[in-house]
């Protein structure tokens with residue numbers, strides 16, 4: 001039997017209502033519903049989440065700034081063909097050390113077209129890397145899920161390093177030792 | 184509360200606590216051995232939640248008795264022997280395969296959910312409040328275990344066969360969760376806890392159609408432990424002894440020491 | 443690779459130009475992202491390192507996992523489950539980082555289970571007492587933090603981001619370990635002896651975690667040149683000893699190294715030579731628990747086959 005570790009789903013999480021969704025990582029899951037459930041366990045073990053999205057990783061279309069700069073004509077060559085459009089989510093990584101975060105939405109015919117639209121629609125976003133993916137491919141947690149999925153992490157205070165007083169005990173002991181070493 | 188009722192309440196809380204502790208303990212044995220990495224993590228969360236719930240019930244019992252919460256909870260867990268434990272046998276059985284583990288968790292979660300919803304109506308306010316809080320975590324457990332049971336029931340021939348085998352085995356023990364005892368009658372009359380038979384009816388109403396939809400056949404009537412064979416909660420399988428000798432091993436090296 | 447790339451963009455630069463630009467980017471402190479050009483050797487080294495790191499987290503669940511059921515009080519039990527669970531999470535984040543380079547988890551696990559891939563040798567030592575939970579948390583996680591803090595600044599974006607996430611959690615691991623060590627070291631004489639025995643067993647293997655001297659480490663130079671590592675094995679090892687030795691001693695614990703002393707002139711702790719024969723022996727698979735750890739991982743993998751297959755089968759049926 002050949003092994004399967006299941007497909008990969010990209011996980012996007014939102015820490016607070018007024019902040020954009022950000023990339024958290026991926027989970028392997030047999031389907032979107034399981035991906036959403038496992039995303040909660042993998043990425044919300046600590047309390048900083050109000051919403052989770054999952055989307056099949058192979059549906060994400062991506063370009064880096066380097067790729068776009070290498071071929072300035074590539075974008076220009078993409079033309080709308082007049083076929084039906086759909087909504088795409090746009091994410092970008094804007095700083096070297098930063099994380100991918102939600103920029104907005106565009107309406108486009110296909111992934112490459114969506115990227116072109118994103119660059120036109122969000123000229124102020126200096127994306128180092130761009131992601132676009134169809135909105136309809138995303139499975140989202142709902143506001144009703146907050147209580148059962150995300151709120152319980154807040155009471156798990158045993159994970160919080162602030163609850164361990166090892167450092168202060170150590171410092172006290174070391175200070176004691178220093179003073180007793182002095183002649 | 185009169186002393187008799189107080190004792191009944193403590194017994195009830197301990198039975199709930201022991202169920203959750205032992206189940207959480209069994210679940211924690213999967214950490215590092217699950218079928219896929221994501222589930223090592225997810226199932227550890229369920230273990231943490233169940234042990235967390237156990238602590239809530241132990242501490243409520245401590246409050247009823249006027250004991251110090253943390254000391255009491257740890258004494259109950261680490262310094263009682265098997266005959267003094269009040270958990271149902273279903274939760275002490277070895278973890279088995281993933282089908283057994285998942286199905287046991289589902290059956291327990293559904294039972295717990297029904298009981299917790301009733302307990303939120305308890306006339307004993309601390310119990311009602313604790314039940315409401317725990318309920319939110321159980322919603323998630325149930326979603327997780329239902330997702331798994333449905334998929335394994337309908338997945339492959341092998342997964343279906345393993346699930347059915349597990350179900351047949353577990354159903355022999357399931358009814359014990361609902362078996363009434365004298366103490367419960369006292370508590371029921373004081374509107375502190377729901378009537379056990381009512382819990383069973385509600386739970387079965389929920390699990391039977393769900394299992395059928397997952398292509399699993401719930402055993403009926405004769406496969407259930409008959410009403411004359413009530414297993415009392417001080418009766419255990421040999422597995423509890425093994426479990427406790429492991430669980431209590433370090434703590435009993437020096438009962439007076441701080442760890 | 444996050445997903446399927448549509449219409450690959452042809453890169454017309456010469457190899458020298460590409461390499462020069464790549465190294466210039468690293469020199470400027472830029473992060474390399476999936477999709478950017480990178481030398482094959484950079485990709486190869488990263489996959490090797492990241493997957494090895496991921497395997498270490500996953501195998502690392504076993505020695506501590508063995509004490510979850512035996513934790514001596516309820517709080518410690520919750521903490522230990524959460525800790526071991528976090529390590530699984532770290533493995534998960536790291537496999538993801540390697541996947542962005544084109545490695546699949548199926549391949550990586552196959553490499554681990556067939557014995558082709560390595561993982562940190564520290565996890566081939568047995569856990570014999572509760573005190574080992576303290577020693578591992580403080581020493582092993584403490585050593586890992588030094589390495590991981592460095593890697594959080596590495597030149598490959600997804601690896602660096604995984605490390606940032608991991609480092610935040612590792613501090614909890616070290617703290618809970620310190621907490622156990624302090625409790626036992628200041629506890630009953632038996633507890634203190636148990637703690638001392640544990641330090642005696644874990645001290646040297648922890649120093650070995652940083653790897654061979656840089657002069658004996660074939661990959662060090664290229665890893666530093668491309669900004670994957672920014673400190674040498676020996677530098678990291680020295681920081682570990684400088685930080686940890688005085689703290690353990692303040693607790694009245696002895697470090698099993700007769701050559702350990704504080705060197706006033708250098709401001710560093712001088713320590714004895716590592717037993718490199720032992721180091722290489724464990725790397726080669728002859729440590730006390732290599733066989734057991736691999737057998738356990740293989741068992742879990744095989745027991746899970748039918749589960750993974752059934753879930754995939756359901757997903758397929760559900761879609762059609």
Ligand SMILES: [Fe+2]
Pocket residue numbers: 203232233236295321
């Ligand atoms: Fe529970």
Ligand SMILES: [Fe+2]
Pocket residue numbers: 499528529532608612
């Ligand atoms: Fe880790």
Ligand SMILES: [Fe+2]
Pocket residue numbers: 529583586612615
């Ligand atoms: Fe750790």
